[in-house]
Amino acid sequence: MTVIDDVLASQRAAHAAYAATVRGAVSYVTDGPSGHHDADAMERALVSEVAARLTVSRRTVLDWIGTYCAAPAAVRDAFHSGLLPWAAFRSLCRALAGTTHRDERLVGRLIDAACGATPGSVPAAIDGVLAEYDATWHRKAREAATAQRGMTVRRLPRGQAELRLRGPAETIAAMSRRVTDAARRLCGTDSRLLPARLFDAAHAVITRGALSCTCPDPVCPHRDVDTTTLPIPRACIVIDAATAAGLSGEPGHLLGWGPVPADTARHLAADATWQAVITEATSSPPARTDRDPQQADPPLPVANAHRRGRPRRLSGWVPDVGSTERSTAWAAMRLALELLRAHPEQEDRFRLPPPNRIATPPPPSALVYAPSAALRTVVEARYATCVAPGCRVPSSDCDLDHVEPFDHDEPLLGGWTELTNLEPLCRTHHNDKTAGLWSYRMLDHGIVVIRDPHGHTYFTAPDRLDR
Numbered sequence: 154m155t156v157i158d159d160v161l162a163s164q165r166a167a168h169a170a171y172a173a174t175v176r177g178a179v180s181y182v183t184d185g186p187s188g189h190h191d192a193d194a195m196e197r198a199l200v201s202e203v204a205a206r207l208t209v210s211r212r213t214v215l216d217w218i219g220t221y222c223a224a225p226a227a228v229r230d231a232f233h234s235g236l237l238p239w240a241a242f243r244s245l246c247r248a249l250a251g252t253t254h255r256d257e258r259l260v261g262r263l264i265d266a267a268c269g270a271t272p273g274s275v276p277a278a279i280d281g282v283l284a285e286y287d288a289t290w291h292r293k294a295r296e297a298a299t300a301q302r303g304m305t306v307r308r309l310p311r312g313q314a315e316l317r318l319r320g321p322a323e324t325i326a327a328m329s330r331r332v333t334d335a336a337r338r339l340c341g342t343d344s345r346l347l348p349a350r351l352f353d354a355a356h357a358v359i360t361r362g363a364l365s366c367t368c369p370d371p372v373c374p375h376r377d378v379d380t381t382t383l384p385i386p387r388a389c390i391v392i393d394a395a396t397a398a399g400l401s402g403e404p405g406h407l408l409g410w411g412p413v414p415a416d417t418a419r420h421l422a423a424d425a426t427w428q429a430v431i432t433e434a435t436s437s438p439p440a441r442t443d444r445d446p447q448q449a450d451p452p453l454p455v456a457n458a459h460r461r462g463r464p465r466r467l468s469g470w471v472p473d474v475g476s477t478e479r480s481t482a483w484a485a486m487r488l489a490l491e492l493l494r495a496h497p498e499q500e501d502r503f504r505l506p507p508p509n510r511i512a513t514p515p516p517p518s519a520l521v522y523a524p525s526a527a528l529r530t531v532v533e534a535r536y537a538t539c540v541a542p543g544c545r546v547p548s549s550d551c552d553l554d555h556v557e558p559f560d561h562d563e564p565l566l567g568g569w570t571e572l573t574n575l576e577p578l579c580r581t582h583h584n585d586k587t588a589g590l591w592s593y594r595m596l597d598h599g600i601v602v603i604r605d606p607h608g609h610t611y612f613t614a615p616d617r618l619d620r
């Protein structure tokens with residue numbers, strides 16, 4: 154029988170073998186025969202030789218050399234051990250090439266982030282660590298990246314062509330939101346596949362034309378949707394109160410898109426087409442007390458305005474760059490996560506105290522199955538994606554799952570509808586959980602511990618903390 158550990162070992166061996174190929178090729182070229190009167194010509198000839206013998210392009214060989222030679226020792230070690238596949242190794246080296254920091258802890262944290270991410274999400278994982286480490290650097294790097302925005306058109310075979318836009322995440326998010334919102338207005342029975350619907354919606358939005366539903370209903374109200382009159386759909390930016398007030402430089406978070414610098418976050422928060430979720434990050438860690446029977450449930454840590462039914466708006470607010478101080482609640486979460494990843498057996502230290510169901514009944518809303526819109530927004534702000542390891546489905550497209558199941562007959566006795574018992578799960582991962590094959594438990598600091606069918610544990614950290 155195949156054991157998952159054997160599969161893992163062969164994957165690591167394959168990564169390590171690729172690393173050995175890269176190292177071999179690099180040293181073959183850089184330690185090549187000396188004594189030729191033109192060292193550069195010699196090196197170019199050796200690059201061509203490696204490319205020809207390994208049947209790869211010269212560009213690949215040059216990429217190997219440039220990346221490998223610039224890599225810090227610790228990153229190289231991770232590459233050789235098979236922990237980092239080539240693509241992740243390269244992303245990490247590129248990210249570090251833009252920084253002046255060579256703090257060992259930072260490099261270690263970046264390696265962990267890159268090892269823990271699926272290949273496609275390595276750049277975003279690295280960005281998250283760097284933004285957290287140095288908000289000022291992140292802002293500058295982002296400005297430089299924004300300057301490189303652009304549009305390219307590529308001709309493809311069979312009369313096709315491709316249009317690509319590249320730019321700041323919040324701008325692309327706003328554009329894509331308009332297109333997906335227009336496409337969503339079509340009936341479910343529309344004859345086109347989703348990519349084709351999106352293409353037709355994008356065409357209609359850009360050319361200010363109409364989008365027409367192709368469902369069989371002859372009186373469908375979406376026969377000719379005028380895309381110029383559609384309301385602008387709102388998206389969510391999560392920003393903590395201190396950053397919003399200009400007192401802190403903590404990055405904001407575009408749900409599903411990643412961190413944005415504090416000043417960009419403040420700017421978006423003041424824009425009517427964005428919905429700002431303002432979270433209260435305290436500068437001292439919350440006291441670890443068990444539930445006090447005399448005390449009411451703590452208020453929902455969401456913008457006060459949310460409780461009044463409207464997000465708090467910051468119109469006319471003058472952006473300012475604040476300090477880069479991180480909240481201590483966040484630091485405490487990072488410490489707990491590091492400890493748990495190194496010593497998963499210490500999970501019990503971070504268990505949430507069991508609720509005292511009789512002495513401290515929860516607020517009525519916790520005994521209703523469906524979470525309120527405000528609570529849903531807070532959970533989506535907390536976890537940008539499905540909490541299953543490596544899953545990239547945005548939390549706004551997920552089911553909000555009760556970590557401990559809700560009891561429909563006796564809501565008081567089951568898991569409550571509250572922040573510490575809700576997690577976003579995409580449909581696939583939700584089904585795995587419902588089938589009893591994967592299990593989830595919420596720990597302190599919003600960390601979710603996940604067990605696969607063979608008992609291996611994974612820890613998912615929140616993307617934002619609200620208190």
Ligand SMILES: [Zn+2]
Nearest residue numbers: 340366368373
């Ligand atoms: Zn229709």
Ligand SMILES: [Zn+2]
Nearest residue numbers: 539544579582
């Ligand atoms: Zn998922």
